[in-house]
Amino acid sequence: EAQVTQNPRYLITVTGKKLTVTCSQNMNHEYMSWYRQDPGLGLRQIYYSMNVEVTDKGDVPEGYKVSRKEKRNFPLILESPSPNQTSLYFCASSPRQGEAYNEQFFGPGTRLTVL
Amino acid sequence: GDSVTQMEGPVTLSEEAFLTINCTYTATGYPSLFWYVQYPGEGLQLLLKATKADDKGSNKGFEATYRKETTSFHLEKGSVQVSDSAVYFCALSTYGNNRLAFGKGNQVVVIP
Numbered sequence: 001e002a003q004v005t006q007n008p009r010y011l012i013t014v015t016g017k018k019l020t021v022t023c024s025q026n027m028n029h030e031y032m033s034w035y036r037q038d039p040g041l042g043l044r045q046i047y048y049s050m051n052v053e054v055t056d057k058g059d060v061p062e063g064y065k066v067s068r069k070e071k072r073n074f075p076l077i078l079e080s081p082s083p084n085q086t087s088l089y090f091c092a093s094s095p096r097q098g099e100a101y102n103e104q105f106f107g108p109g110t111r112l113t114v115l
Numbered sequence: 116g117d118s119v120t121q122m123e124g125p126v127t128l129s130e131e132a133f134l135t136i137n138c139t140y141t142a143t144g145y146p147s148l149f150w151y152v153q154y155p156g157e158g159l160q161l162l163l164k165a166t167k168a169d170d171k172g173s174n175k176g177f178e179a180t181y182r183k184e185t186t187s188f189h190l191e192k193g194s195v196q197v198s199d200s201a202v203y204f205c206a207l208s209t210y211g212n213n214r215l216a217f218g219k220g221n222q223v224v225v226i227p
Contacts, residue, residue, distance in 0.1 A: 004158075033214065040219065041219065042204065042217045042218060042219035042220050043159075043204065043215075043217040043220075044217075045214045045215075048214060058214060059214075090158060090159065092159075092215075102147040102149075102166075102208035102209075102210070102215075103147075103149070103161060103164065104161075104208075104215055105161075106151075106158040106159040106160070107158055108157060108158040109157070109158050
């Protein structure tokens with residue numbers, strides 16, 4: 001089944017404790033992206049990657065890191081989480097070609113709480 | 116920059132009622148337009164899309180027409196069901212751009 005997977009789905013942590021949220025897609029998509037969803041703000045892009053070893057900042061990159069060492073994986077790293085990073089996070093991927101050029105496929109989400 | 120505006124506030128309506136959710140956009144290029152749906156506890160799913168002016172996207176009884184002259188992509192459904200209760204997001208993406216620009220979403224609650 002073609003899908004984007006994220007782990008963990010739920011995470012409660014404390015301020016300053018480094019964490020990684022994994023994202024993997026099995027559709028051979030070039031493009032991957034991370035969004036956060038907050039009430040009243042909709043979805044905002046954190047980072048994106050056009051291909052392996054190519055990453056760039058989105059709208060709200062502060063406090064986050066990413067890496068793209070393999071095409072299928074795009075982990076989101078919070079080196080020192082803070083309470084304002086409590087949010088619902090989504091990973092997405094896109095083929096960037098053909099009719100589905102601009103269409104993005106989303107993972108199930110990771111709900112993060114930072115105490 | 117590119118942006119999407121959705122009507123404010125949740126939408127509550129009775130089963131079999133007509134649903135309209137307004138969406139307008141601004142874009143520097145020639146965008147593709149999307150409606151995504153988020154059911155409770157789930158990720159976003161593409162509901163429908165349109166890639167050029169006057170195109171009509173449709174799926175599951177929902178429709179939206181790409182109106183370039185009014186820069187709009189309003190979502191409609193003629194007879195909603197309880198199972199349509201979800202959050203609906205309008206979004207756009209332009210060729211060569213590297214993100215989807217989302218509206219803030221509308222919570223739709225359908226009462227039996």
